[in-house]
Amino acid sequence: MIKTSTKFQFLTVALIVTLIITPFSSVAAETTQQWDDKSLSAQERTELLLKNMSLEQKIQLVTGNLNNFYGFYNEEMEDLGIPALTMADGPAGVRIANPDIQDKKSTALPAPIALAATWDVDAAKTYGELLGNEAFNTTHNVVLGPGLDIARFPWGERNFESLGEDPLLQSELAIPYVNGIQSYPVMAAAKHWILNNQETERFTINSVASERALQEVYARPFAEVIEQADLSAVMCSFNQVNGVNACESENVLTNLLKDQLDFDGFVMSDYGANYSTVESANAGLDLETPGDPNGYWGDDLLTAVEEDEVSEERIDDMATRILTEMFSKGLFDQPTVNNQIPAKEHGKIAREIAEQSMVLMKNENNALPLDRNELDSVAVIGPDADNASAAGGGSSLVIPTYTVSPLEGIQNEVGENVEVSYAPGTDPISAGDILPGPSAVPSSLLSPVNGEENEHGLTAEYWSNIDREGEPSLIRTDNQVNLNLGFYNYDGLNADSPKLERVPGEFNSEMSARWTGQFTVPESGEYTLSLSSLGSGKLYIDDELVIDNQSKRLKTSKKALSFVGGEQHDIRIEYSSGESGGQQDFGGMIRFGWEPPKDAVDTKIQEAVDVAKKSDVAIVVTRVYDSEGYVDNSSLDLPNNQDQLIKEVTKANPNTIVVQMSGRAVQMDTWQDDVPAIVQAWFPGQEQGNAISSVLFGDVNPSGKLPMTFPVDEDSTPVSDENQFPGVDGVSDYSEGVFVGYKGYEEKGIEPEYAFGHGLSYTTFNYRNVKAKAKTKGKNKELELSVKLNLRNTGDVSGSEVVQVYAGELPTDIDTPAKQLAGFEKVELEPGKQKRVKMELDPKAFSYWDEENDEWVTPSGEIPIYVGSSSEDIQLETSVTIK
Structure with missing residues (x-):
């Protein structure tokens, strides 16, 4: 549906080369079992295997167990030739738990929220291919990702694992991401199904949302990946959904996921998220992953079947779903291997994606890019600017094959003729900084x-x-x-x-x-x-x-x-x-x-001020600590006195550039007016230093766009009511309905600090001559919508622009968003060059979910269409009439 530049095509070639170098060399031993016949379909092979399995063996298959401390598995069933499911956490790289496998090292990719900031489906495909390649070559055949949890509020500690706040953007990136993973004999498990949008009380919170919000917002990315990427597995979450535990809700597991969305894969629980035997089995859970201490299935599930509380047909359905996916994705025929990861090749891919993800938030008087030929000295300041550990924590954290710190990257960029000085400015950032409250005493x-x-x-x-x-x-x-x-x-x-x-x-x-x-x-x-x-x-x-x-x-x-x-x-x-x-x-x-009082400055900040004073430019690299766990810090302030650090450094040197490494929004109102340039670098992966310096010094023209809205402060968002977050009496009320993210800011008239889709460039673009068209096609009269426009690079350097198209308010009595993303295309242009851009639009952006009739409805009438470089920066307007 949505086209992008060919920026990442050469990266895919690198992965193909890797695959040739590391072929599927380890093939299962030849047997005479009927289901080993590769000429049969996955369904036929599953049927043959299932007929040879006892009830006990089927229950063994669907009951996960922790084989050892080093990984998540359900064990191999050697007599039947069923391989173990060797699972790896995977949203931001393959997290290797076994120290015997390549010293637990893999490529640390930019965080998924950074991938979302590229708005580039080619990058998403490359990202998924690298994950699939490294999973397969480090003995893993299941990747626990992508994370399709909508970034409902800007301070979410797990936003860094998300693909943003908009369901269409998530969908368009998740499809090639999953296809990339599953281009190898590896299954993808999308998570978390569903309404898993906060870490605070995540084990017990009751997420209460309307059916319309579920359908239009939270289920959309899953639905598109199921339809267009043959998704193997879905992981259900810890929280309750409308009063029922997510892993034992028949409404969300069977009625919505399997029946309405036609999901043929299997549902696995998050680790320890299954709280029952009969209820979860009958609701639609297919695989219980290891719990604490032993889970609720296994012998208990066998007893439930023997006592007619769970039917044997339900057990057959569980086993069929798992085995069919294992056959169809090649897990029986192409066993995983342990082949050394090509660190430099894959690191180059990580760097390319990181460079394209960085968002130029502000650039007054062309403060960026920096010219190394005009600099004699550079101050690099920040608590972790001298190390490369800035990454999201929890299950997404990987041990990188190598690292490049921001300090090292800048030193590499400017060379020996420019003096580079470093001062931390504050104490290092740690997991303690997730806690609420004022910054720690220095x-x-x-x-x-x-x-x-x-x-x-x-x-x-x-x-x-x-x-x-x-x-x-x-x-x-x-x-x-x-x-x-x-x-x-x-x-x-x-x-x-x-x-x-x-x-x-x-x-x-x-x-x-x-x-x-x-x-x-x-x-x-x-x-x-x-x-x-x-x-x-x-x-x-x-x-x-x-x-x-x-x-x-x-x-x-x-x-x-x-x-x-x-x-x-x-x-x-x-x-x-x-x-x-x-x-x-x-x-x-x-x-x-x-x-502290306004004038109180500790010695670490003073040392940074002294370094900044004697330098031509000061680059302050900030960082937050984001991780899954059990708390979301609802403060958007930079932790550990970094706000004060920026303010004091800018007093000493007005030529101060701020580079932010975070997986969520941060508050900038106390210092952003005093700095000429801000770069949102996210968690950029193991090549973070080189990627940051490439953007700062203009080797790469930044083209990233915000996949989530940055608010002015914590109180100025569509979900600032405590009933919405963190919830009252254990209930989180999704009262904003479908007005999530930028749609909610517009609906409530809240002005953000930086809008959804925002991102500047070192060049300029001109939009002209927009035309929109709607027509129906085929016997079912399927709606097709498209937009054409001219885009010209009017600046002096090559650059990429993400053209964004938004559908306006629908002609209906139902409340619909004033703007809703309907399509986007990333276009790369040389200076002075023009392109006629044509893109197909998402029909669901022109529709709403009718709760009374349980169906999508597209109202007739004229609908505004907005074209621009963000949800606020609208360059062209037109409309389309739907009959």
Whole structure:
């Protein structure tokens, strides 16, 4: 439906070459079993195999088990020749859990939200092909991805795994993504079905949405991938959907997914998301992945069949769905292999996608691109600009084959003739920064008990019990009190900076701790100190209790205090996770935060200011920490005092460029007017440094467009009511209906900071001569809509523009969006060149879901059509009349 440039065609060739180099050399041993006949269809082979399976074997097939710590599998059934399903987390690269497989290293791709920012289906196909290639060549035959959860609100901690806030954009990228994965003997498992749009209380939250919202928004990407990419599997989620657990809801698993959307593949549960035996089996779950401790199927499911609570026909349906997909995708005939990943070749692909994903948010007076020939000195500033660990955490985190930091990339770009200085400016970003509340008190203002002269931080004592009983198990100096344990602290699941010392795993559940030392006041004035914690947190200043934070939920408490500059005050913080520490992977959570007076600057920021003053240009590389888990930080502020860092650096050097590495929106209103240029770099993958420098210095003309709206602040979004997020009494009300993302901003009249689809370029484009057409075709009178226009590159350099077409409000009494994405095309043009752009439009953008009749309805009448470079920057208007 939607055309793009051929930018990534050569990348696909690289993958084909890799496939030739690493052929499907390991073929199953020859047998005389009938279902090994490759001349038969997948359905025929499944029928033959199923006839030879006992009830016990079928239940063994549909019950997942954790073969070992290093991977998610259901075990091989050797006597029947059924291979194991070897699953790998996959939204941003193949996460290898087994240390015996290539040292657990694979290509760290840009985050899926970065892929979405390319608006390029060729890039999505290449992305999927690389995933399929690396999964197959690292012994995996199932990739747990793509993530098709709509980015419902801008602060979602898992937005980085998403393909954006719009269902059409998600669909058009997910189709080639899945086709790319499944071009190898690898199955894709799209996740999470359905309404899995927040991490806060994700295990228990009841997501309540209308049928129309389900159909028009949240089910759309799944529906398109099922129809156009032969999707193998869908993963159901932890949350409830309209009062019923997602993995035991007949309405969403069978009625909607299998019957209405005609899904022939199998439904697997998220790990531990199945909470029942009979209910989930009868509702439509087909594969239970390993739970805690042993899941609900296996022997319990066998008993349920023997007691006629679950029919044997339902078990046959489960097994048929799984086996048919395994046969059709080649898993029986082409066993996975362990062939070394070509690191440099695949790293080049990661870099190309990262370069195309970067969004030039602001560029006053052509501050970018930088000219290396006019620079003598560059300051690179940022807490993690000198390492390459900026990636989303949780199950999406991969260990890269190699890395290039932003600092290294800029040094490579400018060469030896330009002096490059580095200053971190703040403490490193960590999982603690997901917690709500003010930024952590900087380490430079803290001194441990009996510490060395220049030693910073607080003396930390850790106990593996909740009452600080006995001698502490660990004593050390912690830079900050900024702790987030449990899920975020397991090996391979945390993306903490290598500068930070990890807390041993023995403290991941119930624990207690004490931090002691001194706080040095940088400037006289009123300070607000805070504790954000789960469990029991107490803050003592000079032995006086000033904050007593007791809560079984994450809570932030504050205390305003006046201090005199230069004074030192004794600090003691006592913490216990309480008994909540062992529930749902919750661990210790606590942050000692502050809100300083305006003029209070700690030494780390001052060092960055000094470096910026003596440099021709300052490049501030910011970062946030995003990860799945159990909390969404609804603050859009940059964590760990980075907002203050930017403000102080821009005072010292007005030629300051900000590069943001995040998987979600961030708030910029306090500093963006003072900086001439901002680049949204997302989480750019292992080649992040080279990709960032290529854009900053003009080797690549940025063409990325925002796949999600950036608001002015947290209170100015369509989902800022607490009933919508985080929910009240365990219920998240999707009361915005179909008005998600940019559609909601327009519907409520909320002005965003940066609109959906926004993205600048180093060149300019002119739009002219738009025409729209509607016609019906065939016996079913299927609606076909198209738009034509002229696009010219009116600037001095080559560049790509994403032409976006939006359908206007529909001629009906039903409330419909004022604008809804109906099509897009990425067009690459040389300077002065023009192209007549023609694109087909999505008929569903001109339709709505009729809840009374359970069908799509396209109203007759005139419908406005808007063409532009974002949902706000409309260049041309026309209309189309549907009869």
